[in-house]
Amino acid sequence: xxxxxxxxxxxxxxxxxxxxDTHQLTAAILFILLFAMAVxxxxxxxxxxxxxxxxxxxxxxxxxxxxxxxHTRLGEPWIDHSWGSQVVMTLFYRLLGGEQGGGNVALALYxxxxxxxxxxxxxxxxxGDVFVRAFTIVIGAAAAAVFWSARxxxxxxxxxxxxxxxxxxxxxxxxxxxxxxxxxxxxxxNLHGGFSIGFILLIGFIGGESIGRVLDxxxxxxxxxxxxxxxxxxxxxxxxxxxxxxxxxxxxSYPFRTFGIGALQDFIQxxxxxxxxGRETWGFVLLLLGTFGAVGLSGKKIGWSDLALVSGxxxxxxxxxxxxSTFALVATPVFSRHFASWLESLGWRIRxxxxxxxxxxxxxxxxxxxxxxxxLLKIAATLQPRIVESAQKEYLxxxxxxxxxxANLSGKMFNSxxxxxxxxxxAPDYPxxxxxxTDLYDDALLRQWLATTGGKDxxxxxxxxxxxxxxxxxxxxxxxxxxxxxxxxxxxxxxxxSVFERTESAP
Numbered sequence: 001x002x003x004x005x006x007x008x009x010x011x012x013x014x015x016x017x018x019x020x021d022t023h024q025l026t027a028a029i030l031f032i033l034l035f036a037m038a039v040x041x042x043x044x045x046x047x048x049x050x051x052x053x054x055x056x057x058x059x060x061x062x063x064x065x066x067x068x069x070x071h072t073r074l075g076e077p078w079i080d081h082s083w084g085s086q087v088v089m090t091l092f093y094r095l096l097g098g099e100q101g102g103g104n105v106a107l108a109l110y111x112x113x114x115x116x117x118x119x120x121x122x123x124x125x126x127x128g129d130v131f132v133r134a135f136t137i138v139i140g141a142a143a144a145a146v147f148w149s150a151r152x153x154x155x156x157x158x159x160x161x162x163x164x165x166x167x168x169x170x171x172x173x174x175x176x177x178x179x180x181x182x183x184x185x186x187x188x189x190n191l192h193g194g195f196s197i198g199f200i201l202l203i204g205f206i207g208g209e210s211i212g213r214v215l216d217x218x219x220x221x222x223x224x225x226x227x228x229x230x231x232x233x234x235x236x237x238x239x240x241x242x243x244x245x246x247x248x249x250x251x252x253s254y255p256f257r258t259f260g261i262g263a264l265q266d267f268i269q270x271x272x273x274x275x276x277x278g279r280e281t282w283g284f285v286l287l288l289l290g291t292f293g294a295v296g297l298s299g300k301k302i303g304w305s306d307l308a309l310v311s312g313x314x315x316x317x318x319x320x321x322x323x324x325s326t327f328a329l330v331a332t333p334v335f336s337r338h339f340a341s342w343l344e345s346l347g348w349r350i351r352x353x354x355x356x357x358x359x360x361x362x363x364x365x366x367x368x369x370x371x372x373x374x375x376l377l378k379i380a381a382t383l384q385p386r387i388v389e390s391a392q393k394e395y396l397x398x399x400x401x402x403x404x405x406x407a408n409l410s411g412k413m414f415n416s417x418x419x420x421x422x423x424x425x426x427a428p429d430y431p432x433x434x435x436x437x438t439d440l441y442d443d444a445l446l447r448q449w450l451a452t453t454g455g456k457d458x459x460x461x462x463x464x465x466x467x468x469x470x471x472x473x474x475x476x477x478x479x480x481x482x483x484x485x486x487x488x489x490x491x492x493x494x495x496x497x498s499v500f501e502r503t504e505s506a507p
Contacts, residue, residue, distance in 0.1 A: 019361045020368065021354070023130040027123070029371045030134045031116060034141055036375035038115035041388050042107040042150040043395040045418055046436040047089075048425035050082060050152060054090025057083060063246040067440055069424050071412050071431040072465060078440050079247050079254055081193030085152035088191075104388045107150035108379075114154040115145070118329065121161035125168045125333035128340025129349070136339060139290060140332030142283030144325040153322075156194030159184060161329050163198050167205050168333070170231065171223060171305070178234040185238035190245045193439075196255035197326055200316075201309065202235045208308030221303060257439055274321040284324045288314065291331045294338035299345060306334045400471060400497045401426035407491070409501060411468025414461070416476075417449060419497075423471065433465070455481050470500040 020028060049069070057063055067078040080086075092110045096102035119141055126133040148154065163184060169175040181202075188195040212222045223231070242251045274281045291310060295302050302310075309330045316323035343349070355361075381387070392398055397419045404427040413430050415423055420435025434441050434449050441449075452461040455477035461467070470488070472479050474497055482488040482500045492499035 019355055020364050025364050025368060026130045026134055028368055030137060031120070032371050032375045034119055035112050035116045036378045037145065038112035038148055039108045039379045039382055040111050040149060041382065041391045042104055043391055044149040044151060045396060045421040047107065047150045049421035049435050049437065050086045051090055051093055052425040052428065053080060054086035057087055058090060065246065069431060070433065070435065072433055072445060073440050074431065079250055081254060082152035082191065083246065084190040085155050085192055089150065105383050108383055111148055111150045111154055114158045115148050118158040118161040121165040122329055122332050125165055126336035128336055132340045132343065133336055136332050136336040139283065139287050140328045143287040144328035146280045146283065147322055147325045152192040153194055155191040156197055157325055159188050160197050160201065160326055163201055164329055178231060181234045182237045182241045186241050186244050189242045189251055193254060199239065204308045204312045205305045206232055206235065208305035212304030216304065272321060273318055274324065284317065287328060287331055287335065291335040294335050294342060298338035298341040300338055300341040310334055396422045397497050399494055400492065400499060403492045403499065404430055409469055411502065412466050413469040413471060414467045415471040416473055419471065453478050468502040472498060474498045
């Protein structure tokens, strides 16, 4: 009889492996909803020049070292810092049929997968019960999600989270996996130019721990000098191995080239300071204030490396909005640690329940299936072909590209910076004037483009580059000037764009 009971118990335990308790169910629901939220229609114009480059790499079986896509920088040296992710994105795009199939679905899934993996690392770094973690993850995701899109920067988001997790294990769990840092950096430098974020995080962490060692020697939570030196050694090795990419030693100085382009801050939104009048920044504000509030209420002293990283990434986010996603990765675990500590001081602690049986197990499973079904329906609704087409026509010059391909116009093109990346992909027979590769065009040309679009010295620019074709925003100053100029003819116009062609009477 006892033997039979034991066998029944073993059978139940084998089955209960697939039964989720309340905490596991909460975590599962959190990430189902997070994944569904991260599915985005690809409307970012930079997505498309990355795809065009990925096509070029796969067709030529080589990473371009000079520009093949513009007429203003054709043949000049170009550091394609995102070649690895471009190949991955292109393969994803082709996997579901590309333009003729579900390429947009593939790009949306690419974004959601990397966003979810990144937030998964954050979840592992958080403290408190699953409800505290879920609460802080939702706020962190709301802050970071503003800059989730089908671009190589998603790899930087995920790898930043992975690096922070390695530092978390080293400091808080006593697990030394620092040997992975050089490997991570080799992968990162071949996927995206945002590898510099990794070194910012490492330097901030090392600096915080070192300052703590000097000013707060008796703090038992600090790394020892021996541990700090070991981390510094692997950081230096990580910097050394950056040469293991097609552009070799140029990658050591590459981040400084991009930072030095002043036009980025002047007219490119993601490089500008956040606009706090827009609702898209509210997640950032909530996470920032929540972190400060939790640290103040918890009575728990903030760690020196936490202080350095939160302060540093806060400054970075206020300087350029694109850094908000990095701030979210850093601040969310800090928020959770202090928020959980404050709740415990109030006596609010939820014990982990026993594994459910019978009707409760069935109810949990049913709830999970309902949420999973709802998530799939949300994804399907978002990615309906007509919805995708409508969104892309709202943000991208889809009709303009179709016109160019059909009209087969000749001559060099002057185009909107915002549309260059899409035109490079959708109208490949027309080399662009500029696109999202700011490091290629440098500050001088981008400012010249900006002045020309505003109607200043446009004739000199057109003469310098031999411009015979203009694709520009319909309501831009340049479009208004060309409409009044007998040397130019408006051959296409819609609610978004105008296309002008030089006439025979033009000088």
